[in-house]
Amino acid sequence: MEYMKGIDGLYIQEETAVTLGKFDGVHRGHQKLLSRILEKKNLKSVMFTINGRKSGFVLTDEEKRFMLEKTGLSYLIDCPFIPSVSGMEAEDFVREILVNRLHAKSIVVGKDFHFGYKRGGDATLLLWLQKKYGFQVEVVEKEQYKGRDISSTYVKEALEAGNMELVNDLLGYRYFISGEVLHGRRIGRTLGMPTTNLVPSTKKLLPPNGVYLSRTRIGEQAYYGVTNIGYKPTIGETFRGVETYLFDFDGDLYGENIDVELWKFKRPEMKFDSVEHLKNQMQADIAFGKEYFFEK
Numbered sequence: 001m002e003y004m005k006g007i008d009g010l011y012i013q014e015e016t017a018v019t020l021g022k023f024d025g026v027h028r029g030h031q032k033l034l035s036r037i038l039e040k041k042n043l044k045s046v047m048f049t050i051n052g053r054k055s056g057f058v059l060t061d062e063e064k065r066f067m068l069e070k071t072g073l074s075y076l077i078d079c080p081f082i083p084s085v086s087g088m089e090a091e092d093f094v095r096e097i098l099v100n101r102l103h104a105k106s107i108v109v110g111k112d113f114h115f116g117y118k119r120g121g122d123a124t125l126l127l128w129l130q131k132k133y134g135f136q137v138e139v140v141e142k143e144q145y146k147g148r149d150i151s152s153t154y155v156k157e158a159l160e161a162g163n164m165e166l167v168n169d170l171l172g173y174r175y176f177i178s179g180e181v182l183h184g185r186r187i188g189r190t191l192g193m194p195t196t197n198l199v200p201s202t203k204k205l206l207p208p209n210g211v212y213l214s215r216t217r218i219g220e221q222a223y224y225g226v227t228n229i230g231y232k233p234t235i236g237e238t239f240r241g242v243e244t245y246l247f248d249f250d251g252d253l254y255g256e257n258i259d260v261e262l263w264k265f266k267r268p269e270m271k272f273d274s275v276e277h278l279k280n281q282m283q284a285d286i287a288f289g290k291e292y293f294f295e296k
């Protein structure tokens, strides 16, 4: 997969099948569009992403790239929402970008897709322009879950509520947090519970602080465990971290990149009056997690 940022110098020689949108989270609805462009074997597949926000993403840019890399997508275009793009009239965008620079022969969008200056363009306009510019448009019905259209907004609502089962159903894969394993204060070790600490990107949208049942991917391996998200109020930390106790793991992970999938919310993070009480609660969390993963 080739990654391209911005539209300066943007040019793809080959003929393409393009899908357009924000694509935060690459949820099940987005995946439907993606599979349509990937089906067109005689065309290169292009995901044209455009997003104006600076933070609060279900997937960070790196995580999105990691996910899309595995799908066989040919090109990922990351276009900032700058005036030279957002100010373009819809048809100008189609002609200048999609036709002249990307050689789009197939365009796939969801039913409610809007683009161009003041969201002036939509799927109907694209259908209208098919003949004039020699491409074919496919307008995809919205993928639903329990009677509601799946959208990034829906995923974010579920995430903010800590409803990981719903988040994961909407995404069609398990929500995860990527990062490098850093050194904690090494108190975990003295508690008999060594943990992996990572500090997520400030752009990453996290569920509420608390303890979650998790599965951590490390290269080709995966380990079940329990993860605490928060500031560790008992010992008082200055940053919001993601800390995981891995079941049945013994080794050194400092410096490794890991992906922590969150499966289920267990309890909110709490401030304990002693480290001993915290330790007892952590042991109870671990016992709960082991029962969930290994005895269900």
Ligand SMILES: Cc1cc2nc3c(=O)[nH]c(=O)nc-3n(C[C@H](O)[C@H](O)[C@H](O)COP(=O)(O)O)c2cc1C
Residues within 6 Å of the ligand: 184, 185, 186, 187, 188, 189, 195, 197, 211, 226, 227, 228, 231, 232, 233, 234, 235, 236, 243, 244, 245, 268, 269, 270, 271, 272, 278, 282, 285, 286
């Ligand atoms: C499963 C689990 C649950 C935790 N729950 C809490 C909590 O409720 N309150 C808290 O202050 N810290 C909590 N922590 C964080 C501990 O304070 C932390 O693991 C310990 O102090 C070691 O930190 P260190 O890795 O920086 O040495 C939890 C950690 C884990 C792994």
Ligand SMILES: Nc1ncnc2c1ncn2[C@@H]1O[C@H](COP(=O)(O)OP(=O)(O)OP(=O)(O)O)[C@@H](O)[C@H]1O
Residues within 6 Å of the ligand: 020, 021, 022, 023, 024, 028, 029, 030, 032, 033, 108, 109, 110, 111, 112, 113, 140, 141, 142, 143, 144, 149, 150, 151, 152, 153, 154
């Ligand atoms: N549930 C869905 N089913 C099919 N297509 C979808 C679905 N959701 C979005 N799309 C399409 O995927 C593309 C990217 O969508 P985009 O990320 O911009 O919106 P969204 O997922 O609805 O998020 P938001 O809630 O931020 O509007 C658009 O073409 C959109 O119409």
